[in-house]
Amino acid sequence: MFAAAQTGTAPTKLSLTAPTAAARTFEPLDMALTTDGxxxxPYDPAQAQLDVSFTSPAGKTMTVPAFWYQDFDRATLKPKGTAGWRVRFTPTSVGKWTAxxxxxxxxxxxxxxxxxVAASDSPGFVRIDKQNPRYFAHDNGKTQQFYFPIGLNLGWASEQPGTIGSTLDSYERWLTQLSKNGGTIARVWMADWGFGVEGxxxxxxxxxxRQLQAWMLEQMFEMARERGVNIELVLLYHGAFSTTVNPEWASNPYNAANGGPLKLPGDFVTNPQARDLFKRRLRYIAARYAAQPNLFAWEWWNEVNWTPISDGDLKPWIKEMTGVLKSYDPYNHLISSSYAYGGTSDLWKLPEIDFSQQHDYAGRDPLVWGRRDIESFIETAPNKPVLLAEVGYSANGTGEPLIRDEIHFHNAIWAAPFAGYASSGMYWWWDTFVDPQNQWPQYKGLADFLKGENLGLMTGQDAEVGTPDAAALTLQSKTRALIWLRSSTYDAGEANAAYSKALIAQKAGPDWKYDMPIRYKATVKVDGLSDGAYTAYWYAPQKNVWLSVIPVAVKGGSVTLNAPSFDKDLAVKIVPVGEPRTP
Incomplete structure (x- = not known):
C-alpha cells in the first residue's frame, strides 16, 4: 500500500511558463512547469521536490511547492490533456514579481x-479581527474589513465522485443558493467518499x-469564490480513525490490515511513519489549495473525540503539523479543529489554534443556551472567536414535524450572533433538509439585517421584554443597538411537544399545524445607550422585509419600544438620527 520504489530519470531541464491570465492581487494564478525528468x-518529495519562489516588488520572497496536476473535462469527467507540473500562487501586492x-x-x-500584478477589489484573506480578536476580518495587508460568516455545512455530495456531473452540479446549486441569500461560508470535508485525495x-x-477528486475540489473552490463564499476545509474526520462512531477504520489505508503502518487507529498521531506520510499529504493539499483566497481556514479534525486519540497525544501532533502546514502555506490561513457537542479542552489555548468551534445537536433552544455555552469557550480561550460550526435539532437527522426543524434552523441562524458567536449557526443537514426544503431564504434575513454592521464594536445584553411569553437579546454600543425579539412558543422543543401530544390524541394528521399565538402588545426596553434622538427600524425575519420606521428618544440611557404584532420573531435596529440604517 505504499508508494513505488524510486525509479525514473533525473531532470536536466526546467522552465516556468508565464501565467495565461492577467495577474491581480488576491486572485490565484496558475503556471505550468516543464521538465525532462x-x-x-511525483507526489513523493523524496523523488521530486519541486518548489517555486516568488519575489515581490518589495523584495520579499514566498516559496510554495509545485504539484502534479491532471486536468479533466467537466462534461465527461474524463482526463483532458496530459498530466504535468503546475504551481498555484496568489500575489498580495501590485507591481513586478519574479518567479x-x-x-x-x-x-x-x-x-x-x-x-x-495589477490591483483587484478583493478584500484579501480572512484573519482575526485586530479591533476585536473574538471576530474575523478580511485583510488585504493594508486595511481590515469586518467579516461575519453566514452559512452552513456542505460536507460532501451524496453522489460518488466520477458520476457524471453529479457532485459539481450539486455544489453549484448549493453555492448559488447560499450566495443568492447572503451566505458567505461553507464547511467542506475531504472525506474518503468525497474530496479526499488519499484512500x-x-x-x-x-x-x-484521486486526481479527479483533487480537480473537483478545485472546481468547488472556484465556484465558491465566484459567488463570494469562503470555505472551511476539514482535513481529517473522526470515522476514518474510529471503530465505534461512524467506523471506517477497517477501510483506512493506514490500517495494518490494509498494508498500512498502524495496528491501532490512535497511533496515527504518534507513529513516525504515519506522521511522515501525512506530512506528504499536507504538502500536496497546501500546494493545490492554499493559494485559494476564499480558503477561510484549515480544520485539522472533525470531532476528534470520537477517535481513540487523547488530547495528550493530539496537542504535540497539532503543534508539529501546524509547523509543517505553515511552511507550505505562505498565506498563513487560519487553523482550527473540532469536537462533538462543544468541547472546552485546553486545545483551544494552543497558539496553533486560531479559533474555537462548537457542535450542538441537543435539541435545545439556541436563544437560551447560546450565551451560556459560549462562556465556557471564552473562559478557556478568551481572545479567540468561537464558530458555531455544526448545529442541528438532532444528530439523527430531520423528521416529523417539519416545523420543528424549520424553527430550530431559523433560531440557530439568528441566535448565534446575539449570543456572541463569530458566525451564524452553521446547520448540518444541507442535502436532506436545507436544500430539498428550500430553506435557503432563511439566510437572507440575517444577512440583510447585519449588512454593514461591525459586531466587534458591540457587546451582548439581555433586553427587558414587557411580556412573559417573549424574550429578546441585543448587541449594542453606546450609540447603536441591534435587537432580536422572539416569542416563547417559536421554539423547536415546544413544537415537538405539541406534535407529540397530537400523536397521542391521534390528531397529528397531514393537516396538523403548530399554533403560535400572536403577541399584540410586546414592549422591549433597552438600556446603556447615550441620550439623544434615534430612529427604530423594525424588521420581519420571516419575510425578510423592513417594516415600520419609528422615531424614539433615549433618556437616562434607556428607551422602551412598542413592538409590532408578531407570532414568531422580529428584529429592530436603533440608530442615531441622521445615521444610515445600513452603515
Missing part, C-alpha cells in the same frame, strides 16, 4: 520569469488515483 511517484523554480535534487533551477484505493503517499 520522469518520476515513478523561479527549483528541484531540490539534483539542484536544478529554472530561469527567472517576471510578471506584472484505500490509492494506497499511501500516491494520489494519482
Amino acid at each position: 520522469t518520476f515513478a511517484n 523561479s523554480a527549483a528541484f531540490t535534487k539534483p539542484g536544478l533551477k529554472s530561469a527567472p520569469l517576471t510578471f506584472n 484505500k484505493d490509492t494506497g499511501l503517499g500516491n494520489y494519482g488515483g
